[in-house]
Amino acid sequence: MARSTSKDAQDLFHSLRSAYVSTPTNLKIIDLYVFFAVFTALIQVAYMALVGSFPFNSFLSGVLSCIGTAVLAVCLRIQVNKENKEFKDLAPERAFADFVLCNLVLHLVIINFLG
């Protein structure tokens, strides 16, 4: 059971990897950005675990800014991906403009909340 599970996991990994190579470059850039944002959030959480969460609003604003921008980037990816039939008549410039606007609002609120 364990062997078949590990073999399954390996198969899974390989097929995911091979499928991922074929995605367009702009989507890969967005994925990298998402990964970077989530990684930053994890570093902040680890730091909080070490030194305590005293200015809680600062901790929250830091983590939420990372998660927020990651989520918005995922939304951008959804809207820009040419294979999504629901969004085929949405111009990628409009999607990017929405992304920038939402990020602007997000970071303005974060700056107010940072304390």
Added chain:
Amino acid sequence: MGGKPEPGNVSSKSESMAAKKASPDLLNSLSFKSLKLKTKQQELLLRVSILGLVYVLAFIARLFSVLRYESMIHEFDPYFNYRTTLFLTEKGFYEFWNWFDSESWYPLGRIIGGTLYPGLMVTAALIYWTLRFLRFFVHIREVCVLTAPFFASNTTVVAYFFGKEIWDTGAGLVAAALIAICPGYISRSVAGSYDNEAVAIFALLLTFYLFVKAVNTGSLSWALGSAFGYFYMVSAWGGYVFIINLIPLYVLVLLITGRYSMRLYIAYNCMYILGMLLAMQIRFVGFQHVQSGEHMGAMGVFLLMQVFYFLDWVKYQLNDTKLFQTFLRITVTSAILVGGVALGVGTASGYISPWTGRFYSLLDPTYAKDHIPIIASVSEHQPTAWSSFMFDYHILLFLFPAGLYFCFKRLSDATIFIVMYGLTSLYFAGVMVRLILVATPAVCLISAIAVSATVKNLTSLLRTKQKAPQSGSTKGLGSSKASSKVLLDQSQPVQKNGAMALLLGVFYLLSRYAIHCTWVTSEAYSSPSIVLAARGAHGNRIIFDDYREAYYWLRQNTPTDAKVMSWWDYGYQITAMGNRTVIVDNNTWNNTHIATVGRAMSSYEDEAYDIMRSLDVNYVLVVFGGVTGYSSDDINKFLWMVRIGGGVFPVIKEPEYLVNGEFRVDKGASPKMLNCLMYKLCYYRFGELVTEYGKPSGYDRARGVEIGNKDIKLEHLEEAYTTSNWIVRIYRVKPPTNRL
């Protein structure tokens, strides 16, 4: 109007051309022809004019009390909002945000800047500053009084767009018209009712509309709009908890019914993250979005959405179902395990606080009665009776199930939302009277769908009869078709008559609804509560303005640092109009302080004097309805004082004030009742007064009995002022006698 087919237009045009050639008044016909609009423009004109009329109607339907009495603030809570708005416009935003009020809850004080929902005050202040900028120098009180009707009008516009989103423009128009006069909404938004709900219902409907629009279009900018709507709602009312639980519940229902889509992902995620961040800017809300149990549902659904998206993406990448199934199993089980463990640890360690009393009593209505008497004592928190539903909704009550039927016939993301909103809000409206207000927009929208769909079906039935003979005459068919057409023509009159009758019935129902709403608004919901009116013996109207008389006496005849003790109902009014420090007020944030006042009111005069000296009380204010028959006075509220006081100080026992479980004030009352401070203060010198012809002196008209203790002597207090109808009585606390 739009039913006439194209040949009709062409034929009328050719007729007019012939008329032009025939008569010299061709100029008249030409100008008339150019005025005649195309169908689309006619429809737009009709819609805009209907909306405009509904907008004006919503505003003027709420002006009864301004016309009958004067432009003043009603009830109790609005006086606090008025006082804070006044402070904001006088001192500016920075002072307002950091305000520590030492005039209430003496000696504790209250951090007003951090414990209120600023949306209403900031809105009124912005309107005030805009009007002043345009050189309309109105008083802030006028702005406050008319804020609620103004926002009710705006709500009708939002309801129109919402109805258009869910169903079509017809339903939107009917929804706007229904919500403009619905008594459930009017009750909390008349002119003068300057309370949080006035703008909160507008913000609620706006948030829901923008969110449904975001789910329908999948656009990030609509989701951003709904986040801002949510921010406005959080700044305006504590009832925002309803939104932050309904929307995740809606998303969950969509996920379960297999309607997961990218648009839903975009809409919910953007709204949740941005909305949560914006909401945390309000100091009163603080970190509740990540720490309180009431908000955890939203976070859980957020994480669930990430899992769904991830699974969707992996499934798309893999294109191999078997491998995907194993992956699915692993991921789902690990996600559920991790989520469950996190929730368990958070709740057990106390980091995630459980549901607070006010909202927990919505889930378990018996909770407040046993554990928190202050919440149970508020009259707005009682469960709703059937008569209230009928009174507040009228025909919408049976149009609501009809609308539900139509919604289920045409299920889409938007109709699922409105069905969920309607059902959950009706459940909560059944638990607490006050929440009928929250259910009103949903009931109006769903009923509008029923009305609009029915009227559409009936009018299309009426119109088909006109088409059939036309096509029959122009086409010239064979005998079989002609005979069938003849049969159709014969059944058409019956159908047409039935449709006509039903249509007339619908219009009759709607007109009865309008009459009922106007009557309810005029009779029941337009009283300012601070000014009482009654009919005299000859039918003339008598006004009792005792409350304001007493508060202005306080303002003008007491030292500025005097402290007034009264029951918490009147706290806001005393600080706003009397401008004196109070011990407890309507905020009810400190139960022990209120219990201390309750204990003082229920004790004998000596013990009460010790408590009053410890609180530095200079004046005591009681409300008494025995002379006028006013039934919301302090004697009728007295048992709640006993219960709340007894909840904290076991020395106050409720059975001591009752006789055989009955609350009496006449000769048969218990001795503790006859000698407690509240009884003495209310009935002092009342035994000498004859209130009604033919009844003995000291006859209490509110309770309908002759009082038991007519010979009252006060040792530590002296009467300072009694208003002209004896409704408000003020006593001065005497300083301790000199020691010899």
